[in-house]
Amino acid sequence: MAETPKIELRDMHKHFGPKKVLNGINLTVEKGHSMVVIGGSGTGKSVMLKCILGLLHPTSGSVKVDGEEVTQFSEREREQVLKKFGMLFQSAALFDSLKVWENVAFALIQGENMPRAKARDIAIEKLAKVGLSADVGELNPAELSGGMQKRVGLARAIAHDPEIVFFDEPTTGLDPIMADVINQLIVDTVKDMGATALSITHDMASARKIADHMSMIYKGEIIWTGLAEEVDTCGNPYVDQFVHGRAEGPIQMEVLKA
Amino acid sequence: MNIFALVGRAVLIFLGEVGALSRFTMRAVRACFAPPIYLRLIGQQMLRIGYFSLPVVGLTAFFTGGVLALQIYIGGSRFNAEGFVANIVAIGITRELGPVIAGLMVAGRVSAAIAAEIGTMRVTEQIDALVTLSTNPFKYLVAPRIIAAVISMPLLVLIADIIGIFGGFVVGTQSLGFNPMVYIGNTVDFIETSDVTSGLIKSAVFGFIIALMGCYSGYRSMGGAQGVGRATTNAVVASSILILAANYLMTSIFFTS
Ligand SMILES: Nc1ncnc2c1ncn2[C@@H]1O[C@H](COP(=O)(O)OP(=O)(O)O)[C@@H](O)[C@H]1O
Numbered sequence: 001m002a003e004t005p006k007i008e009l010r011d012m013h014k015h016f017g018p019k020k021v022l023n024g025i026n027l028t029v030e031k032g033h034s035m036v037v038i039g040g041s042g043t044g045k046s047v048m049l050k051c052i053l054g055l056l057h058p059t060s061g062s063v064k065v066d067g068e069e070v071t072q073f074s075e076r077e078r079e080q081v082l083k084k085f086g087m088l089f090q091s092a093a094l095f096d097s098l099k100v101w102e103n104v105a106f107a108l109i110q111g112e113n114m115p116r117a118k119a120r121d122i123a124i125e126k127l128a129k130v131g132l133s134a135d136v137g138e139l140n141p142a143e144l145s146g147g148m149q150k151r152v153g154l155a156r157a158i159a160h161d162p163e164i165v166f167f168d169e170p171t172t173g174l175d176p177i178m179a180d181v182i183n184q185l186i187v188d189t190v191k192d193m194g195a196t197a198l199s200i201t202h203d204m205a206s207a208r209k210i211a212d213h214m215s216m217i218y219k220g221e222i223i224w225t226g227l228a229e230e231v232d233t234c235g236n237p238y239v240d241q242f243v244h245g246r247a248e249g250p251i252q253m254e255v256l257k258a
Numbered sequence: 259m260n261i262f263a264l265v266g267r268a269v270l271i272f273l274g275e276v277g278a279l280s281r282f283t284m285r286a287v288r289a290c291f292a293p294p295i296y297l298r299l300i301g302q303q304m305l306r307i308g309y310f311s312l313p314v315v316g317l318t319a320f321f322t323g324g325v326l327a328l329q330i331y332i333g334g335s336r337f338n339a340e341g342f343v344a345n346i347v348a349i350g351i352t353r354e355l356g357p358v359i360a361g362l363m364v365a366g367r368v369s370a371a372i373a374a375e376i377g378t379m380r381v382t383e384q385i386d387a388l389v390t391l392s393t394n395p396f397k398y399l400v401a402p403r404i405i406a407a408v409i410s411m412p413l414l415v416l417i418a419d420i421i422g423i424f425g426g427f428v429v430g431t432q433s434l435g436f437n438p439m440v441y442i443g444n445t446v447d448f449i450e451t452s453d454v455t456s457g458l459i460k461s462a463v464f465g466f467i468i469a470l471m472g473c474y475s476g477y478r479s480m481g482g483a484q485g486v487g488r489a490t491t492n493a494v495v496a497s498s499i500l501i502l503a504a505n506y507l508m509t510s511i512f513f514t515s
């Protein structure tokens with residue numbers, strides 16, 4: 001325990017009225033690690049990320065970023081903490097009223113008051129990093145394919161050189177080749193920046209490629225954590241069933257029960 | 259089910275909604291006065307809210323002034339008051355019909371557009387993305403729309419007043435046989451500054467209501483395209499009702515004391 005972890009969740013709960021989505025999440029992400037949380041659809045992965053970012057407020061429990069408890073932060077303090085973060089949303093969530101380069105430069109122009117011309121240069125540089133040319137910067141997000149939108153989303157998430165990057169289902173909805181391109185970009189950019197990464201996915205191929213550490217979430221709890229290599233041999237029957245994508249096992253799909 | 263439980267639940271939901279709207283309004287107003295103020299965005303929104311509403315508002319004002327002249331003439335002739343067409347058109351337009359009609363038209367046009375835009379941003383996670391990029395959505399999205407609407411509406415209504423009175427003038431002189439110089443003279447002599455300013459104050463309030471309800475409905479929408487559709491309808495209905503209620507309240511304050 002030499003260094004303070006970048007992110008530390010202790011007994012984090014999130015309920016929506018009577019619906020209990022997170023039931024005591026414990027998760028630690030060390031500096032420089034790439035943690036991937038795997039788990040089925042609707043198990044609360046996105047809710048977990050949103051609770052860390054303060055987009056949702058945890059019902060109870062602790063969220064620490066760089067050792068600092070952030071759950072009780074004011075709006076202004078929150079804005080400061082968020083400067084450390086970049087996030088790639090599942091649907092890319094590009095601003096469709098802005099051009100591609102303005103999307104990428106958003107944190108620089110709005111957050112850091114950088115002159116537009118300078119921000120534009122950086123945006124084009126970041127677009128190049130994800131394999132997009134400067135002409136793409138002049139397009140509107142609606143004119144891009146899903147894979148390109150993801151790339152732009154990635155460029156936007158890393159434009160302000162964040163210390164921590166979140167990836168919400170980075171490969172969902174992409175063809176296998178484009179998925180691999182995105183995975184490779186994530187690995188490269190994160191390594192390049194020396195950033196800490198926390199990703200959530202149900203795509204095992206993606207998880208294997210991105211992760212050095214893995215956890216599995218099931219029914220709103222983290223049921224297993226370990227090194228990425230150990231995921232096949234950990235002996236946890238839940239993890240085993242998920243990794244091999246078997247219908248039979250301890251995980252019962254809600255549809256089958258009903 | 260128990261009738262009291264039903265009523266109780268409805269009351270609770272209503273109170274919850276009122277509470278949520280009050281909190282939203284407070285945050286929105288605070289965002290309007292705290293830096294950063296995005297002048298660029300305010301300008302863009304003024305163009306959208308004010309300038310592009312001109313044709314719609316101008317046309318409705320013209321016909322409203324015209325029909326007002328016609329009805330006053332017909333109604334007034336029953337007790338030999340048809341000579342007051344110009345005066346009553348001027349008061350009616352500047353005090354009530356200009357602001358209210360413009361308010362309702364803009365509510366339909368702009369409140370819906372704002373709700374649809376912000377609602378779409380909500381359900382496609384663009385608002386979450388704003389926050390993660392350290393930008394406060396109240397300052398970036400809500401405040402510019404409210405400020406722009408509060409500034410644009412009085413300008414729009416000033417123009418609507420002029421066009422509405424002109425509509426009355428056209429009908430009065432072309433089909434009711436008034437002498438143009440007499441008609442203008444009656445209008446100018448009779449109208450008072452307070453008639454116009456009271457209408458402009460009203461319209462600023464209407465602008466606030468329109469932008470606020472558009473933003474509020476959009477901001478709270480969830481559940482995909484259907485949720486956005488619901489938000490759009492809610493915005494128009496709620497802002498229209500609030501405009502009429504606020505109008506009554508302001509009229510009773512301005513003109514009965
Ligand atoms: N704002 C919300 N209000 C109510 N329920 C929500 C909300 N956000 C998510 N949920 C519910 O939480 C559960 C987990 O959602 P999510 O975290 O998006 O799953 P996933 O693991 O697929 O990312 C789902 O059942 C969803 O319906």
Ligand SMILES: [Mg+2]
Nearest residue numbers: 045046090169
């Ligand atoms: Mg999700």
